[in-house]
Amino acid sequence: MNHHAAPTIVVENASLKFENKTVFQDLNLTLQGGKLTCLLGASGVGKTSLLRLIAGLSEPDFKGNTAQAGNLISYMAQTDLLLPWLTVLDNVLLGSTLRGSTSPREKAHELLANVGLGSALNLFPRELSGGMRQRAALARTLIEDTNVVIMDEPFSALDAITRYNLQTLAAELLRDRTVFLVTHDPLEALRIADEIYIMSGSPASLHSPFTLKTKTPREISSEELLELQPILFTELLKASETTV
């Protein structure tokens, strides 16, 4: 697949009401083609709603346009969503099974080896650690080979070191795709994002994004990361005041 064709996704005038409460109104967001965009914000501010909207997972009372129509997306959630009755290999092949298309078994082997699960092909999810499960979920996301990848706090349930390693792995394997990643961890965003948005307020709005220039994944000691960290923190602190 030609990842140079990774599309830019434009969300225009998105509004969402939930039980008479306006979650957000007239929201505009651009996900640059082939770039990784992070969305930061406090819990409950509406990050996941916006993500579901872009992923085409129906939300009631939504108005607005997203230009993702026609683009296939793949989706990775906070929980691994591995099916407990399938082996790691069959879980990775789930998409082709559910579509009834031929299973790309060789590619699955290759991807599982890439995420360090080459020897766990025939294990069941219950036999894996949290980090291994999330790596299997990453392989399942990658095998879909879509130009657009949507991720909802994919590493938040992991310990700091496992999370760090998975961020590195994900940033490398997702390069040149249009990625939208929701997180509440500013360090995660600073390590792997090309653009960072902050969502805050009620109804929620988006701040003009931070654009990062250096190549991802960034080291903890990266100059750009260290320079932006206090600024991002200050913004998040301000944002939290407007949300409450």
Place this chain on the structure above:
Amino acid sequence: MNTLSRGIILFLGLILLWETLVITFSIPPYILPTPLEVFNSLFVHKNLLCSEAMTTITETLLGLILGILFGCATALCMVFFRPITLWLLPILLISQAIPTFAIAPLLVIWLGYGMSSKIATTVLMLFFPITSAFFDGLRRTDKGWLDLAKTMQAKKWRVFWYIRIPAALPSLASGMRVATAIAPIGAVVGEWVGASKGLGYLMLNSNERMQIDLMFAALITLIVFSLLLYFSVDKLLRKLIPWQIEA
């Protein structure tokens, strides 16, 4: 002390208490026989007990299998054709509101004294726990899995077959456990109402003839069979659905 040795000690203690009670109050054997007399009866009538037990076992197993099939089919109907649920549910509830004892004589009239009326009683008693458990399981598929399937452009029936049904199996398994526990009751109730074979028939018959020791022997046979059936089914379900513990 492990479960087995505790069980054995409890069992022997109860037997001892029983024996003491009968001796102390000199209870006549036509009211309460001693454990020894019951074991003696078990041994003397072993051929009779075995052949009668075979009838009850066949009725129970056939009732259980048909009940599971019927229960699963009903649950699938209710999921696939939502409007049917509205019409089917009251009928299901009515079928459960009528005591089995009340409807069993009718089943004997309709289906005869043979095995079919007993199987029908069993099916009637146990299909509802199956239907209800499976239906619940099918409706409660993890929303995350369904979202994932949607982003994968999954075909609807494939989602049903590869996700919703396996996800409902742990729930179905608990319904099957309940059904397994009550299946022998269904068969015996059917036999009490009208039969010429089976452990229920033997119990009723020996009761009328004041052969209380034989009645106890039949009861013990029934208990042993029921326990064996339950634990075998439980073990089988654990083996077949290993993901039910975490689900």
